[in-house]
Amino acid sequence: MTVIAQFAKARAVADWPPLRRLSDVLGTLSPAALFSTLLAMGMVLYQATIFNDPDTFWHIAAGGWMIDHRQVLHKDIFSFSYPGRPWASHEWLAEIVMAGAYRLAGWSGVLLLFAGAIGVAAWLLGRGVARWLGPLGQGVALIAAFLVIGPTVLARPHLLMLPILVAWTLEMLAAREANRAPHGWMAILMVAWANLHGSFVFGFVLAGGFGLEALTAPGADRWKVIRDWGLFGGLIALAALATPHGISGLIAPFQIMLMGTLNQIIEWKPANFTTFTPFEGAILVTLLVCLAKGVRIPLIRVILLLFILHMALQHQRHQLVIAVIAPLLLAQPIGRAFGRAAAQDKPVTVAAKVFLAGFVVAMAIVRLVIPATRGDDAITPVSALAHVPPALAARPVFNAYNFGGYLIFKGVKPFIDGRADMYGDAFVKRYTQANNAEQPALDQVLKQYDIAWTITQPREGIVAALERRPNWKRIYADKYAVVLARTDALGAPVQTLIPAKAGTQTKGR
Incomplete structure (x- = not known):
């Protein structure tokens, strides 16, 4: 009787009108969207590791100088060992944004900036995998992705490009699905990307890969593919040149990768498998699913994945890239291997949007009321x-x-x-x-x-x-x-x- 009574009491609580109304509102939000919201909330409230990189300081200092002087840095003004040495601030836009956030709200402002960036990326990633994967698949894909991303969640420009990387990959997939070239307005994203972070090179890698897939597809109108994808390639190449540094900004990422002392910098070291890491776990889980279910992946996409995996094995900093690209490229073939068809996007009600926005605003207010501070640590003497x-x-x-x-x-x-x-x-x-x-x-x-x-x-x-x-x-x-x-x-x-x-x-x- 006690169990029956407790069950009846729980049922009564669930039928309480305000709670039922909240359930109806949240019902229009996908598990991926809710996960994204919780992730952004965690980024706002939990700051233990996001400030674990010394470069955050000089990025903000550089951005502050550029705001004050209204010009982009082209030489060193900070060190005494190389004063006046040519130095192009290739991440100038990210640095100005970071400095602006710091000036507006101190370290809490920086936290909120990066929480917003990773929250938007998580939202887009969740929507992408939700088309082909069920709730369990979405959960596994998103948790694996953000466990891999975890060590790279640092207050640096690479996180500000993350929403662009996800949106770019989604557009490449949408273009192939619709048998068309990507929309020309993606060039605007490339302009922002090239001025935010050197990872814009992966935009060309993805566009080239998907363009090649379109060209080699059975029954493809090859002249049309060459024309349309060629125009898109030329457009984004011009967009990537739309920086204060021109051609030098385009080749800078390759010059950095050719440095002989990169192995002395942690993020440029090879992946370390002497102890178990989320990256290794994600690789093993992906192999298990693909091999056990006989997942068939288009050849060009396999080559893309293997190339980016090679980069992630060679340099730890690229684990962030494969963590968001791989789930999007694999969602469709894995979903089909499990007999799933593409799901239609569920419209989000106005009430759900208001609830989600209110929740995020509330977390931001909490962060501002309880400001983030910096004290002595391994990078902050x-x-x-x-x-x-x-x-x-x-x-x-x-x-x-x-x-x-x-x-x-x-x-x-x-x-x-x-x-x-x-x-x-x-x-x-x-x-x-x-x-x-x-x-x-x-x-x-x-x-x-x-x-x-x-x-x-x-x-x-x-x-x-x-x-x-x-x-x-x-x-x-x-x-x-x-x-x-x-x-x-x-x-x-x-x-x-x-x-x-x-x-x-x-x-x-």
């Missing part, structure tokens, strides 16, 4: 830099690679930062040797650049090497950073500070 006297901070510094962005953000000219493409292979290699206290690289760097102080991570070889020298002195240390200075550069005596515990400081040695 707040306390360490605060203990550097202003006169010393104005002199040449040797800094950890991961601290360069923060130094730029705080107006200190670094020795090196995340713009490895500007510094070049030889400089990055020399920095690494000096940072590891290799002779004679360390002595040459100290002398050539008249290094007056250093701010590096505690375990770097340069720390122990300089502390053994009588003319160098430690002036601050915590678990994230160590500041050393030449005694002749200190001027007035500076009290050594070494925190004994978090939140406390004691006199050092």
